[in-house]
Amino acid sequence: MSDLRALPLTFRALFTSFLILIGLGYLMALSYLFLVVVEPHQKNGMGLIAGIDMKYHGRPDSSRLEAALRGQMADRIDQADRDRILEWVRRGAPQSGYESVKPIFASRCVACHNPRSGLSVPPLDSYAALRKVTQTDQGPTITQLARVSHVHLFGISIIFLLTGAIFALSRITPWIRIVFVVIPYLSILADIGSWWLTKFNPVFGIIVVISGAVMGLVLACQIFIPLWEMWLPSPWASDHPGRDPARAG
Incomplete structure (x- = not known):
């Protein structure tokens, strides 16, 4: 040859x-x-290994929504709105507080995070959908x-x-x-x-x-x-x- x-x-x-x-x-x-x-993850003071760990192991001490807001979605929402959502999540994401954060999701997230978008992302257009991502992140x-x-x-x-x-x-x-x-x-x-x-x-x-x-x-x-x-x-x-x-x- x-x-x-x-x-x-x-x-x-x-x-x-x-x-x-x-x-x-x-x-x-x-x-x-x-x-x-x-x-x-660097923006949140985390290194490459920590980012890999979070991607595949999840954060058993944190919800999937919180991990996204602190990680890959951090630049899609301003600090004040993010803090309001995180405060609601840490209170257990009660339905009684959903109306206070619903406008934030509607303006910042639902355009992509809805069943009709065709994207492989979780929907965030209803309280029932949000409950699934406010549970502990298991990867x-x-x-x-x-x-x-x-x-x-x-x-x-x-x-x-x-x-x-x-x-x-x-x-x-x-x-x-x-x-x-x-x-x-x-x-x-x-x-x-x-x-x-x-x-x-x-x-x-x-x-x-x-x-x-x-x-x-x-x-x-x-x-x-x-x-x-x-x-x-x-x-x-x-x-x-x-x-x-x-x-x-």
Whole structure:
């Protein structure tokens, strides 16, 4: 099998376009993670690990609504209105006090948080709906974790199949290539497995961060090295075409 530099120009253009877009997609995913998980919790004096813990373990000492108002929804409502809602929630969210906070939800929340919006967010358009999110936050349900897990297992595995296949054509030392095509799949298992573990014990939140970092580092290598080899001389080439034992047979 020929090396990347020897591929026809059409294939090099195809692989280059794919790798660049995958890299941009990953950067967008990191940006989303920062805006949704990291930044809102930083504003409340919480670090990345604490944000991960809250996302998957919940806050048994806090309601889902309070966690959202202090986290990812903190910038959607002003301080005075937020304090009024939190004060009502901490009193047990009694129906007798609903009328005092109903206008806040109507003006700030209901546009998105209603059954007709088509968004996968809880409705906040009635007292009955609010009661469900003012209860203690236990994190995502088993059903929700199963749904998200299978989507990520399928999707990320396919991405690494494609980037790994291109990377496998590089001239990096064969054993390094083997390590770099296997590690992403181990990281996926560790990452998604730690979601489930963090659900029951927040101490596993650090594994989510570590496995995600390893996954990102390997993806960067699987993108950068083939791009370099397709268009520039590779100073790390370990062999010559046709003499690669990893490609034999």
